[in-house]
Amino acid sequence: MARLWLLLLLAVSLPVAALDTGKPFRDYVTDTWGVDQGLPQISVLAITQDPAGYLWFGTQTGLARFDGVRFVRYTQRDAPELGNNILALLADDDDRLWIGTAQGLLLLEDQRFHAIAPTVADHPAPASALLKLDGRILAGCAEGICTPREGKLQRVQALPDPALSLLARGDGLWAGGQGRVFHIAGGKVRTLPLPA
Structure with missing residues (x-):
């Protein structure tokens, strides 16, 4: 069920071409990713895509970057301020990632976290x-x-x-x-x- 929610969230959040109404749904290829594939937690609260094409996921237990194959996780070990509940994400054109958390705002710039x-x-x-x-x-x-x-x-x-x-x-x-x-x-x- 959690994978279905992630798939639906991705489908709603990312632009896609319309499905061919004459083609059976079973003929489409779908991939799902969850905790078993490296997502930190199944409750995704925020998603953004950076200019390089990476997808960023904010969950209840951390942050993850997805390259289409694997997840790279970021937790409180990487930045104590990350805490729990990543509520909002914004990737800007200056290669910065803004991270809204339950504890405040963070900036990931040049691979370093900065608390605002x-x-x-x-x-x-x-x-x-x-x-x-x-x-x-x-x-x-x-x-x-x-x-x-x-x-x-x-x-x-x-x-x-x-x-x-x-x-x-x-x-x-x-x-x-x-x-x-x-x-x-x-x-x-x-x-x-x-x-x-």
Whole structure:
């Protein structure tokens, strides 16, 4: 069952060509990968692809890079700040991997992990969403929307709830919260409740 979820997650997350409706499903080749093939844990919480083509998976017990054949795992031994629950991943064009965890934000650059200090010193908070917009990295944080500057997270938009997801559109920035959505445009925040 876990492999099916990973396969479905990959199918939803990655662009693919449409299936030939006249061809039986059994004629298609599928591959599945799980813990037996090196995935750190079966609950994949985040996926991204870097410019070199590697797939990165964030799980409840660590981070993994997949080259199409094998997984390379990264755990707390590689970076104590990794902790558990990799919540968000973003690979940028500068060969950097941004990692949102339950403990905060990390950067993997030149094969080294760097912790980004939280907005409030000695008070780690989850970085649950990541987005690159207009050349800067945005992170969903407990205070709303933050950006890393000089090794520290700084709030750029206060919200009444943590930003759990981020989406940039032509009409502004959207942030998902707990039971509601925030639309940010022109420096103003509009709150929209989710249906019951």
